[in-house]
Amino acid sequence: MAEHQDTTTIRPGEMFEIPARRGRAIPVNKGQVLRIVNTHGAQVGDFFAFDAADPAVFLSMEHLRAGLRRISPRPGDVLPDNRRQPLMTLLSDSSPGVHDTLIAACDIHRYEQLGHQGHHDNCADNLRMALAEVGVRAPDVPCPLNLWMNIPVAEDGSLSWRAPVSRPGDHVRLRAERDLIAVISCCPMDLLPINGEDAVPRSLSAMIEG
């Protein structure tokens, strides 16, 4: 993919790559549609969105679950911010629709606890760095909408970490209901099979539809 390599400008209608293990901030204007493509098929994308006018207002999973009365969103669902106002709409989803809203973004502490020594790329730092590139500082790391992350909930409430059920080219389309800053982090988890059975983090692609 990656037809467009300029890291600062996003041109509507041009697909661009978010490299493996990295994050990217994407300004999306009200009414524009952001398409996120699972290029290789089994890569999790931690997705965040912040009101362009006030980064203390952001896409909130605990408000989403309360509003939808469901753990994760389906096409047609409005995705609310932490003031319960519509921030985005999930227009369509070509994948089987298995996404997670329960699990925090991975961070340095997560990798330490899994036994990793030294630095490890992580979605929390990817978010901070991506926002810093567009001059935004978020008050905290919100719980992400973990696109394609497969965390089944068993009847007893226990959770398991599974490989995605998506396929190469699967994509979601999200409309901005307000000017916002979206952030996608290609989850760098390589110690659990959450990015596929081979545990190899890969890239995602995205496009502001023209």
Next chain:
Amino acid sequence: MAEHQDTTTIRPGEMFEIPARRGRAIPVNKGQVLRIVNTHGAQVGDFFAFDAADPAVFLSMEHLRAGLRRISPRPGDVLPDNRRQPLMTLLSDSSPGVHDTLIAACDIHRYEQLGHQGHHDNCADNLRMALAEVGVRAPDVPCPLNLWMNIPVAEDGSLSWRAPVSRPGDHVRLRAERDLIAVISCCPMDLLPINGEDAVPRSLSAMIEG
């Protein structure tokens, strides 16, 4: 209950009341055990905890679920902060153990969306006011540990709002692993049967064990 009516001082070993529809901040020192009692049996308590040294560090449900690999905690579980460090331990729970970690604190927007006109007490404002009384300002309203809130997750991921299954006098005991500010809000929801089939918000009691 309410043997101790002073709103500023909490004496170890003395039970105090958190009035219906209200919140209260409770400083808990490292090693102390906070007991929270469902006096009337069917009252939800929105529970929050902040590091006394830095309120940007707080009890985090998305980190709790990731660490426990379960939706809600059981006795013996360590409850982590948003840096994945132990903040409290759930020592015991005399109730059937049905608590919620999925649903945001109720706020003015929630009641507006449920059709309520004008002001309504809510857990988000209760948190802010309770913290202000002890001179703390939190960066945001974290997702609470909703004690005794009964939100079953169906196989298809849909959620429902049910009356608690706890009984009068049921209590949880939480040990502080660090000096912290706990906040309990007696959920004022009276438009859904989440505080019992009669939808009448009631008080809770609490005690720092002596």
